[in-house]
Amino acid sequence: MKTADQVLVKQINKMIVLNTIYKKRPISRAEIAKFTGLNKSTVSALVDELLTEELVLEMGTGESQGGRKPVNLSINKEVGNIIGIDLGVNYILSIMTNFAGEIIWEKRIDLLHTHTSPGQRIADLQTLIQETIENASQTVRGIIGIGIGVPGIVNYEQGLILSAPNLGWENIELRSIIEQKFGVPVFIDNEANAGAIGEKWFGAGKRADEFLYISAGTGIGAGIIINNELYRGSRGLAGEIGHMTVSLDGVPCSCGNTGCWEEYSSEKALFRYMKEHICVEDLTIFNVIDNAIAGDDVSRRAFEYVGKYLGIGVANLINAFNPQLVIIGNSLPLAGDILMDELRKEAEKRCFASKYFSVKILPSQLNIHACAIGAAALVISRLYASPVS
Amino acid sequence: MKTADQVLVKQINKMIVLNTIYKKRPISRAEIAKFTGLNKSTVSALVDELLTEELVLEMGTGESQGGRKPVNLSINKEVGNIIGIDLGVNYILSIMTNFAGEIIWEKRIDLLHTHTSPGQRIADLQTLIQETIENASQTVRGIIGIGIGVPGIVNYEQGLILSAPNLGWENIELRSIIEQKFGVPVFIDNEANAGAIGEKWFGAGKRADEFLYISAGTGIGAGIIINNELYRGSRGLAGEIGHMTVSLDGVPCSCGNTGCWEEYSSEKALFRYMKEHICVEDLTIFNVIDNAIAGDDVSRRAFEYVGKYLGIGVANLINAFNPQLVIIGNSLPLAGDILMDELRKEAEKRCFASKYFSVKILPSQLNIHACAIGAAALVISRLYASPVS
DNA sequence: AATTAGTTTATCGCATAAACAAACTAATTG
DNA sequence: CAATTAGTTTGTTTATGCGATAAACTAATT
Missing domain, CATH: 3.30.420.40 (ATPase, nucleotide binding domain)
Structure with a gap:
């Protein structure tokens, strides 16, 4: 059973701090303390950890309101890249985002001629992902993960596509296929779910x-x-x-x-x-x-x-x-x-x-990017947990 | 913002222990520790508090499986009584339950002749609640609270009935009316919500x-x-x-x-x-x-x-x-x-x-009792928090 | 003797308040 | 105008309290 202990307390508070920085950047430690209600010292300690993890950066100082200047904190956009895939019925859209969900590269391929085999479409997908990876910028952690939005019924935990009638897919273990090929964590979700997450995080x-x-x-x-x-x-x-x-x-x-x-x-x-x-x-x-x-x-x-x-x-x-x-x-x-x-x-x-x-x-x-950005957000949310409004 | 601290940790774990006793009674400390994953000493400490609060009772010992006999713990059904009201369109059903949600008294009055004024109906309700209170058994804490399920739109936080067209009610501050009259906490919710809570807890x-x-x-x-x-x-x-x-x-x-x-x-x-x-x-x-x-x-x-x-x-x-x-x-x-x-x-x-x-x-x-039992569960849930399945 | 139940004790981790140091603005003074 | 002083804000350090835990313990039973 999911009981509570101090590890949970720290996890929750660290996520609150990270999310606050994410949403309100640039922001100082003092402002975080005021906004969250956490003690100044707690904020300082958690921020220190985030700094050593390179998820957060100190970026100059803000304006003083009659005292010591605050140190601006921001997230480290360049800590890693994320790939988001919108697997459409007659197209595949691949985007590369930084850690702030900003698109830094994208490519859409149209599949006008209906592919007969799921194998061919997966091959196309892999080629596109490969090309996306080759266009990644140099970052601390490289490719953090790949998110894929699919028009069909998905088992999210297992990364399994149960049924995507418009693609002609049944029981495809897409996560393990892509994870084995590229060696990074992969997240699969329904296209509408991905869109919702995209709008929640960035829209x-x-x-x-x-x-x-x-x-x-x-x-x-x-x-x-x-x-x-x-x-x-x-x-x-x-x-x-x-x-x-x-x-x-x-x-x-x-x-x-x-x-x-x-x-x-x-x-x-x-x-x-x-x-x-x-x-x-x-x-x-x-x-x-x-x-x-x-x-x-x-x-x-x-x-x-x-x-x-x-x-x-x-x-x-x-x-x-x-x-x-x-x-x-x-x-x-x-x-x-x-x-x-x-x-x-x-x-x-x-x-x-x-x-x-x-x-x-x-x-x-987010218009046509909603699903792909949401797919990327699936990956980001693993590190950020859920954003708090 | 809702940050985490040790108070939260304790609240969560205490509720887990209480709910476990509630669902699995009779149960020993050792079994609770095994089931929840909490440490034996943690369970002992939390159970001690629940015992002094009289929410829980020690009730004899269980069978030994080759060692010291376990002490059976159960909830204290008689710690207090709860009143649950189903405010129907042409009836009012009032039940009195013990702390385990077991009905110990009930009365239904039919209102065949349509009442013209909300005032008359509230008077009927108050009379029925009064009669219910008079039939309460002697307990440690007396009447813990009153829950009311209403066929209409309700502001749960404020205990306000916004609109109950079938009753001809608009903007009735039912909570404060009943709280002032009887001096115990009152909870108002929609009839379907109450029914759902009733089925969740007891159905x-x-x-x-x-x-x-x-x-x-x-x-x-x-x-x-x-x-x-x-x-x-x-x-x-x-x-x-x-x-x-x-x-x-x-x-x-x-x-x-x-x-x-x-x-x-x-x-x-x-x-x-x-x-x-x-x-x-x-x-x-x-x-x-x-x-x-x-x-x-x-x-x-x-x-x-x-x-x-x-x-x-x-x-x-x-x-x-x-x-x-x-x-x-x-x-x-x-x-x-x-x-x-x-x-x-x-x-x-x-x-x-x-x-x-x-x-x-x-x-x-729960059939015809669903709403009234659910209304009572509204009160109980304040102490038990949400039950975990 | 072995086993199970429950308690006591020492320890660790976390948030916090209070005290502190650092850095800055603004008002005052000669 | 420069130097001084007061006051404010930021951020760190230190001591404390609380909760969960493991380990050692007592108790009761087969």
Whole structure:
């Protein structure tokens, strides 16, 4: 059983100090003590350890307010590099970040020709990771780890992909494959979970203890942040809300049921709407977004259609979770207010809580980088633990 | 900020010891040490404190397995009494429990004639609490506190009822009213939250870290247990899922929208179905349940109808929360398998996770007492903290 | 004699308060 | 204006208290 002792006390306080430096840098020891409530001497001792671990740096002095000048502390961005992978259905995005989550290199490869074998795709992934590593800068610790966001069902603890239907993957031990190849720690998580963590650490969710990240792309999934941490549920399947019933006898879904949310609010729904309304061209989602922004009528109405139904599902989730904030991510929100206005209108109308206060609904701040940055944050969070707002 | 120190360490470990005694009584110091991983001397010291606080008792010795006999420890059930109130729409149920959550006295008063004023109902409540107190047994600490479960929106921290439309209440400071009258600590929570806590402490949810308690009665609400604790959301409105959209252009709801779950799965829906199918009698929910169990055809089909739609919403919630367990409480599950069979069938069909493993869906173990026992558990949990499974 | 239960004692690690040293600003003084 | 002084802020050092622990102990039982 998880009992408490002094080791735990120190761990907690050290994480609090590190997170405080992370969030408020540059900051002095005295300010940390004031902000956290920890004693000055405690802060000094913990900061000393962080300095010898090279996670933190002293960077000059701040302005004096009538006394000794404070010593500015900041995190050591260059202590190591992290690789974050967004494993898309028809692309792979690889980013290299420093320890502050700042992107220092990135490359996206498109896989337009559907690969038949999982083996080929994994080979592509490995080649891309190799190239990313070769572009790393010189740091104290080198590559700290690799995080991978996957569109499918994942066993997070074991780094196992149970099922990724859009990739045609079943039971792939991705973590051990990549760990063996590159010899650094690897973390695998669901694409929506990675997006949520990305927004929590570096995006629109920084200051929210409780929020939902809705990944609206090929399908729909949710990453749930509760109490500043990702909530995975009892078996890691929390947030699999693509097949939430919103219309009892509605559109038939590939899952065998009818009226699944995904059939009304994903790229699938968008393209279906487009086809039903004259447009027969073979377009990518980015084409439709560009057209909508350029003012094309059918494209705009398609986004309004999808936005409305997104709003309905979002309202359902707000009623269930009562979050501070909902962040809409992945491809669809790239259409901007064309989608978001309709979404907000419908969500507000159907949201029980909106009688008492309004819930903020924002588009992703990290846009197409959300998943990859979140994957990198998976690695960082191992050292930082969970950020406290 | 919530930093860690030795006080925290002790609190945590003391709660672990108390909870272990609570769950495994009778148990010896040595067994506690083995089970928790705490050192023998630590356990002894903490048990000593619990003994002087009279929360725990030494009760004889256990069997020796070739050595000194262990001293059995148990909680002191008689340390004090707790009052739990289920404030129904047309009844008030008051129970008196001992410190082990065992009901030692109870009384239910029915309020068939609708009260016009909140004042009258509060007077009735106070009279009933007074009568309950008069029936308390002699204990060390007397009445430890009063817990109240309310069908409405509650501010838990302030003990404020924001809105209980079915009672005609708005902004009632129930905690301070009752605290001033009786001079003991009072805890107010939503009826579904209370039910969830009741099932967690004393019912079907004892061994589950994550579960949902669905209160299906006049309306529908959910109590959400995450990580052994009640999840209230950012503003205390989590679980307000009665107005989840399940049918885009479905039945109009009093809330102004269409297709709300509550319109398909509550007593409201049951009675609507009954009226639509010949039955014009003026029946209570208990009449319909009795008739269904006795084999009345319309009543049975009414429960099957409601069960199906309950299952759809339950599947939605399972997809979102991925709990270990779902408990169905309040009045409807009193119909037993007539309701539950249909519910389970539909939930399984629409539940994404059921492809990977099945989620248990059980009727409440505390039945009509769930809310009142949960209200009492609100008080107990202040001393025990959250139980660890 | 061996084993198990529970207590006592000495020790270690951590946070903390209080005392201290260092570094700086601002007001005062001749 | 330069020198002095008071006061403030930053950060370190030192002594203390508290909690968990291991080891040595007593107690009770087969």
